[in-house]
Amino acid sequence: MTCLRGTMIRQIQVNGYVGRVYAEWVSRFLGCVLTLAAATVVCMAQSKSLRAGAARVEITPPLADGFSGPTGKYEHEHLFVRAIVVDNGTSRAALIGADQSNLSEGIWNQASQRIAKELDCPVSNILISATHTHSPGVAIGPPNGTQVPGTLSVDEQRVVDGMVSAVRQAKDKLRPAQMAFGAGNAYLNVNRDAIQPQTHLWTQAPNLNAPSDKTVAILKFEKLTGEPIGVYVNYAMHPINGYLANFTSADFAGAMSRYVEQAYDDQPTVIFTQGASGDQNPLYLRPSTNGMASRSGVAITGNVLVRESVEGPLRDGPVKGTSMDAKVRDRLERWMESEGDVLGEEVIRVMTNATHTARNVRIAGSQTEVTCPGRTRTDNGREGMAGTYVDGPLVPIRLGVLGIGDVALTSVDAEVYNLISQRMKRQSPMANTVMVTLANGRAPSGYIPDDASFGHNSFQVLGSRLKVGCAEDSIADGLAKLVSAYDDQRQ
Numbered sequence: 038m039t040c041l042r043g044t045m046i047r048q049i050q051v052n053g054y055v056g057r058v059y060a061e062w063v064s065r066f067l068g069c070v071l072t073l074a075a076a077t078v079v080c081m082a083q084s085k086s087l088r089a090g091a092a093r094v095e096i097t098p099p100l101a102d103g104f105s106g107p108t109g110k111y112e113h114e115h116l117f118v119r120a121i122v123v124d125n126g127t128s129r130a131a132l133i134g135a136d137q138s139n140l141s142e143g144i145w146n147q148a149s150q151r152i153a154k155e156l157d158c159p160v161s162n163i164l165i166s167a168t169h170t171h172s173p174g175v176a177i178g179p180p181n182g183t184q185v186p187g188t189l190s191v192d193e194q195r196v197v198d199g200m201v202s203a204v205r206q207a208k209d210k211l212r213p214a215q216m217a218f219g220a221g222n223a224y225l226n227v228n229r230d231a232i233q234p235q236t237h238l239w240t241q242a243p244n245l246n247a248p249s250d251k252t253v254a255i256l257k258f259e260k261l262t263g264e265p266i267g268v269y270v271n272y273a274m275h276p277i278n279g280y281l282a283n284f285t286s287a288d289f290a291g292a293m294s295r296y297v298e299q300a301y302d303d304q305p306t307v308i309f310t311q312g313a314s315g316d317q318n319p320l321y322l323r324p325s326t327n328g329m330a331s332r333s334g335v336a337i338t339g340n341v342l343v344r345e346s347v348e349g350p351l352r353d354g355p356v357k358g359t360s361m362d363a364k365v366r367d368r369l370e371r372w373m374e375s376e377g378d379v380l381g382e383e384v385i386r387v388m389t390n391a392t393h394t395a396r397n398v399r400i401a402g403s404q405t406e407v408t409c410p411g412r413t414r415t416d417n418g419r420e421g422m423a424g425t426y427v428d429g430p431l432v433p434i435r436l437g438v439l440g441i442g443d444v445a446l447t448s449v450d451a452e453v454y455n456l457i458s459q460r461m462k463r464q465s466p467m468a469n470t471v472m473v474t475l476a477n478g479r480a481p482s483g484y485i486p487d488d489a490s491f492g493h494n495s496f497q498v499l500g501s502r503l504k505v506g507c508a509e510d511s512i513a514d515g516l517a518k519l520v521s522a523y524d525d526q527r528q
Contacts, residue, residue, distance in 0.1 A: 085125045085397040087442075089258035090210030091267030091306035093119040093298075096136070096199040097285065098174045098192055105284045105360055111370050112295035113287045113377065116173060118196065119294065119308045120203035121258060121267035122156065123441060124211055128400040130162040130439055131204050132269050132446075134308035135196055136287040137167040143189050145450075145478035148197045152204050161402035164439045164448055165200065166310050166476035168290040172279025207267075207306075214258045214266055216398065218444050218469045219391030222251040223383045225289075225376060226274035228455070229318035230495045238421035239494040240345055243320055249273075250312065250455050253380070254471045255387050256444050259394075265305035268297065269446075270384055271471045273312030273455055278325040278373050281351050282361065283332070286370070289319070292377020297384050307384070310473045313458030315484045315497060324372040331365040332358035349419070398442030399527045404477070407515050408433050409507035411482075420496040432482045432503055436515050440523035444469040447516040448476035449485070452497075456487040457509050464517035466524045472516070485512070 097116045100106055107114040116136035123130050131152055149160045156162075175192040189197065228247035233240040256269040276288030287294075290309040297307040319325075326344045327337050333356045335347050350356040361369075411429035418424060437448040445467045451474065458472040484497040491498055491505040 085127070085399065087214045087216060087258075087396050087398050088124045088211040089121060089214035089216070089266045090207040090212065091119070091121045091258070092203045092206035092210065093117045093306050094199040094203040094206070096195055098195065100285070101174050103283055104174060105366075107285065108367070108370065111292070111374050113289070113292040113370070113373050114285060116170075116285065116287050116291065117294070118199035118203045119306045120200065120207045121269060121306060121308065122204060122207040122211060123214075123258065123400060125398055125400050128162065129156045129158040130400050130402060130441065131156060131158075131164070131207070132267075132308060132439075133163070133165045133200055133204065134310055135165070135167055135200065136170055136173065136291050137196060138169055138171060138173050139475055139479050140165060140167045140196075141193065142478045144193050144197055147189060148200045149477070151197070151201050155201060155204055156208060159402065161404045161437065162400065162439060163402070164437070164446055164473065164476060166448070166473050168287060168309050169276055169311050169314070169475050170279065170286060170288045170290060171275070171277045172282055172284065172286040172288065174285035212266070213261050215261060215394040215396045216256065216258050216442060216444075217391040217394045219255050219257070219387040221253045221383050221387040223253045223272060223380050224251055225320060225380060226251065226272070226314070226317045227320040228316050230316050230490065230493045230497070236421065240420055241318070241495060242344065243318070247316075248456050248459070249317060250459055252312070253383050253387060255384055255391065256441070256446070256471075257388050257391060265301055265388065267305055268307045268384065268388060269310065270307060271310045271312050271473060272380065273314040273317045273458070275314050275318050277318065278322070278369065278376070280325065281332070281348065281358065282325070282328050282366070282369065283358065284366070286373060289373050289376035289380060292374045293380045293384065296378050296381035300381070300385055311475050313453040313455045313472050313474055315452040315454040315474075315486065316490065317455055319376065321372075324369045327365055328361055328369040331362045332360070334359075337365070395442050400441055401523055401526065402437065402439040403519055403522065404435060404437040405515060405519065406433050406435050407511040409511060410504040411502050412504050413502070414499070418499065420499060421494055423494055424499040429502055432480065434480045434482060434485070434508065434512065435477055436512065436519065437477055438516065438519040438523055440520075440527065443467065443527075444471070445520045445523060446471050446473055447520065448473045449512060450476055450478040451480040451482045451485050453485045453512065454487045454490055456489070457485065457512055460487075460509070461513040461516050464513060465520045466517075467520055470520060482508070
């Protein structure tokens with residue numbers, strides 16, 4: 038306040054010129070106020086200046102019983118936990134992806150608490166998701182979210198420790214950064230609820246006429262000079278190429294991450310997240326089906342085999358699989374890598390064109406839980422015929438949003454049908470809205486179909502523990518409200 042004090046003293050000392058001096062004092066006073074206000078604005082801007090850091094930690098498990106060892110030829114044979122930490126001077130958040138089939142409630146509870154303490158941030162600012170690889174080498178947690186909180190298996194503990202280590206390393210690498218959002222398209226996925234031509238019954242097969250969102254969304258964090266630090270990728274497609282293959286793999290998701298990371302000399306960390314893929318498979322599954330055929334003794338003709346006919350006996354136990362033929366395995370592994378490469382090229386294209394960057398961003402998360410009426414199935418059918426049910430317990434579903442600047446990352450702790458995501462994004466007040474599934478724990482719901490799809494007698498719908506008429510509205514409306522609340526505070 039030196040400028041004000043000097044003017045006030047001068048006013049007292051100079052007699053006869055009080056009016057002029059007063060006017061001068063007022064002028065300087067206002068100048069000082071404006072200067073202080075400007076300084077405050079600068080300080081606030083600096084407090085929101087983005088910093089980012091990223092890291093990955095390998096969590097490839099020891100070789101499981103009955104699994105074939107790695108060939109050493111392909112990047113997807115390694116499993117990782119990846120983390121991006123962001124900071125704006127007043128808030129921190131963590132984006133974490135793990136090459137796992139799912140993440141149990143036990144993993145979520147312990148990891149979120151430890152990471153919140155590490156970053157000194159609320160749990161709602163932590164977004165943890167699984168890539169959903171169907172060949173992780175170990176089974177993580179019991180089915181359907183029945184894990185007792187606080188008790189973890191050795192394999193689960195490895196994953197949690199990897200998450201905490203990755204976050205700690207990412208935090209240590211925090212540096213001034215800017216962020217940008219972009220979206221493109223990849224035509225690798227397809228709706229998998231289909232009518233079998235021969236039986237006219239519901240089955241799992243490519244349905245090119247059913248809804249399928251091709252969006253590849255990316256959120257990139259880069260140095261102020263433009264080099265990428267971390268990239269958060271979202272796409273709706275099941276990584277099921279390695280299902281029943283009996284070798285450890287991160288599938289196309291891990292292949293994509295490594296492809297993009299290596300394109301930038303292994304400097305950035307690239308996280309794959311599942312969009313709403315409850316009814317979304319890879320369009321091309323011939324190499325995967327041939328792999329199962331090789332293990333079960335089914336003749337490989339070169340044509341596309343009927344997947345359920347090959348998968349069923351191996352999955353359900355009548356046929357005990359043998360080791361996969363080496364050539365068939367190599368073709369399957371090359372296909373995983375190829376899918377990842379193609380998706381990676383689209384990610385790189387979108388990254389390159391995402392030039393609308395921001396530095397001063399708000400970071401805030403929130404979570405809520407909705408409950409829906411449940412049902413318990415009383416028959417053992419796989420698919421094709423309607424199931425029978427009795428009333429079951431209420432089903433809790435965890436919803437969340439993590440807002441970073443003009444991007445809303447919404448989350449659901451289950452596998453969600455694609456139309457629910459499309460509806461939610463239409464309702465969202467923010468253009469840059471993404472749905473991350475299999476995130477922040479594991480709901481006891483099973484698959485979550487949209488209301489219209491409850492008429493499909495596919496295995497996903499029949500196995501759902503939800504009654505029709507609740508989950509779609511609760512998720513789409515609930516997430517849109519969370520995004521709206523964040524957007525209102527951001528303005």
